[in-house]
Amino acid sequence: MIAIIDTGTGNLFNIQKVAGGEITNDIASIENADKIIFPGVGSFPFVMNRINPIKDVLVKKIKDGTPYLGICLGLEVLFESSDEGGSSGLSIFKGKIKKLTKGRVPHIGWDTVNILKDSKIFSGIKNNTYFYFLHGYYLPVNDYTTSTTDYGNMISSSIEYDNVIGVQFHPEKSGNEGVKILKNFRDGI
Amino acid sequence: MLAKRIIGALDIKNGKVVKGIKFQNIKTVDDPVILSKKYENDGMDELVFLDIYATNENRDVMYNLISRVAENINIPFTVGGGVDSIEKVHKIIRLGADKVFINTFALNNPDIIKKVSYEIGSSNLVIAIDAKFNGKYYEVYSNSGSMPKNLNAVEWAKTVENYGAGEILLTSIDNDGTKSGYDNELIKIVSENVNIPVIASGGAGSPDDFCNAFKAGADACLAGSVFHYNIYTASEIKNYLKGCGLNVRI
Numbered sequence: 001m002i003a004i005i006d007t008g009t010g011n012l013f014n015i016q017k018v019a020g021g022e023i024t025n026d027i028a029s030i031e032n033a034d035k036i037i038f039p040g041v042g043s044f045p046f047v048m049n050r051i052n053p054i055k056d057v058l059v060k061k062i063k064d065g066t067p068y069l070g071i072c073l074g075l076e077v078l079f080e081s082s083d084e085g086g087s088s089g090l091s092i093f094k095g096k097i098k099k100l101t102k103g104r105v106p107h108i109g110w111d112t113v114n115i116l117k118d119s120k121i122f123s124g125i126k127n128n129t130y131f132y133f134l135h136g137y138y139l140p141v142n143d144y145t146t147s148t149t150d151y152g153n154m155i156s157s158s159i160e161y162d163n164v165i166g167v168q169f170h171p172e173k174s175g176n177e178g179v180k181i182l183k184n185f186r187d188g189i
Numbered sequence: 190m191l192a193k194r195i196i197g198a199l200d201i202k203n204g205k206v207v208k209g210i211k212f213q214n215i216k217t218v219d220d221p222v223i224l225s226k227k228y229e230n231d232g233m234d235e236l237v238f239l240d241i242y243a244t245n246e247n248r249d250v251m252y253n254l255i256s257r258v259a260e261n262i263n264i265p266f267t268v269g270g271g272v273d274s275i276e277k278v279h280k281i282i283r284l285g286a287d288k289v290f291i292n293t294f295a296l297n298n299p300d301i302i303k304k305v306s307y308e309i310g311s312s313n314l315v316i317a318i319d320a321k322f323n324g325k326y327y328e329v330y331s332n333s334g335s336m337p338k339n340l341n342a343v344e345w346a347k348t349v350e351n352y353g354a355g356e357i358l359l360t361s362i363d364n365d366g367t368k369s370g371y372d373n374e375l376i377k378i379v380s381e382n383v384n385i386p387v388i389a390s391g392g393a394g395s396p397d398d399f400c401n402a403f404k405a406g407a408d409a410c411l412a413g414s415v416f417h418y419n420i421y422t423a424s425e426i427k428n429y430l431k432g433c434g435l436n437v438r439i
Binding site: 012013014017042045046059073103109111112119130132134135150171173174179 | 190191192193201229234235236256259260263264265282284285287288305306308309311313314355358384385386403408409438
């Protein structure tokens, strides 16, 4: 079963429609999940506050090797903190999420993704495909970066390390190519 | 490279699509979900649903529609019209909309922008500004373009940006429904004075109108009639824009 984390806000049904699974913030359900999707709407401090009761089980599951897909904010919370403020993230990885400083912010719309490293989620996806972005904060390029988008600031559009995957864009809103990403996570990982 | 966006607008009354001329003479035309799917297949980048008859009685009809749209389309969509509480904002997002726009609610209580932005994230909050030139400046109107607010649209745009709005949906009341082109002056002065994306709305009739609005500073162009009455598809507009030297998703 895929657990789609209920952040108390956000477009969870869009993800469930494609990936299947259960929308939940129940500790036992998350503990039993085969895979976890952390969806992407809300501010960093608001959502970290909302998920505080399940923070420990989430971190444990991720460290135990459960496949994890973080979407937008779900990528950002993998790190220690954010310029958006509030309490600390899940701190799976070291680093800080930064505020975008170039062009119009937020970065809203369809932008191209430059694939740097092979990743299972990109199976069947051509380089420089358009995906839908909706964010004001970003992860600078680091060792885990598998794709980038140049928006003045060089954005990590996706990351992957062992069982942990994150995408800054919204696959659930990116047409057929986005659906492929969710299916790749559902079936291929 | 970030693409210029084409946004299809669907005015909704009692769960059905309508399109008014200058907010008057409204007639019912089509099923929103069927139309949304057609727009998605025709290359539309995004959709906006405006509940033009947002009473408490038909609120559930709108909620039901949001779920149906979310189930059936895979491009982003924004919902607004009559949103006057934070609970409604959350419900709309939770049912599957990506963004919510508010207008009169924010004008009546600007601080609400800060609260909504904190809770759902700045990127998911759009402030709709309806403006009309009063001979001296572009004046903001509330209540579906019926109530002048004695407020300069440029100043209001700067305020909403400072308070945490993620985007501005800028409608020219004069041009809306006329198919005579966007109000490029309005687009220019607002987009020059804010750093958040600006969606131009009101007046689209020809592919060149879109090109001119983008060149005036719009990040996205919203249109109803031209798509609604099948005069152009989003792909046709985008092919034209490419010829204009603009970057679009084709």
